[in-house]
Amino acid sequence: MEEHLEDVGKTFVSHYYNLFDNDRSSLASLYQPSSVLTFEGQKIQGVDNIATKLKQLPFDQCHHVVSTIDCQPSSFVGGIMVFVSGSLQLPGEEHTLRFSQMFQLIPSRGGSYFVQNDVFRLNYG
């Protein structure tokens, strides 16, 4: 059960950043109307609003490199808390940005997961 959780978390994280870096508009498929994103302190709710926010970020290309992934079961049956840290490379920027992000994943129909909660912060300093 433990291993399964870690595998799900790692698979999800890999899928999430792969979509973010290569096909950002497809991230919408990972959220539902109840989903909430807090991006650098700004709170956004619902698929359309979240997709719009991510699409409008002021860069066309980016590359996430994940350093750490920690997973724990959440209070929901089958829910998973995922805590990520890593680097974000933007084209033309000499230095990579460092970030932390947390997700609460909830099982959706069909055996997949959606993101109920998403909090993103850059790590300055």
Added chain:
Amino acid sequence: MDTDAVSKAFVEHYYSTFDANRAGLAGLYQDQSMLTFEGQKIQGSQSIVAKLTSLPFQQCQHQITTVDCQPSGPAGGMLVFVSGNLQLQGEQHALKFSQMFHLMPTPQGSFYVLNDIFRLNYA
């Protein structure tokens, strides 16, 4: 319930207790609580407090930079995402850290920590 106010109050209480008397954190965890501390997984209030009180420093001070919170679902839980600095006694430079808490309501109207994940942010 003003989740922002509750989470800020929790964060202040948590870190001031951590910095003053780590053993006092026991009341914030229950048997089902889980802590992942720099990748190490620990379950249950006793084991968690044993881990925290055995960390290799006597004194520390947390300074909080950001606190983000969101409701976690219909059970009244809250997710709290914190970033800040950790100054250890005798160390010239503060460490940077991120931490997430999943708080669940208790019957008495308070909260306990169900999920806790701590990571240092290296440059």
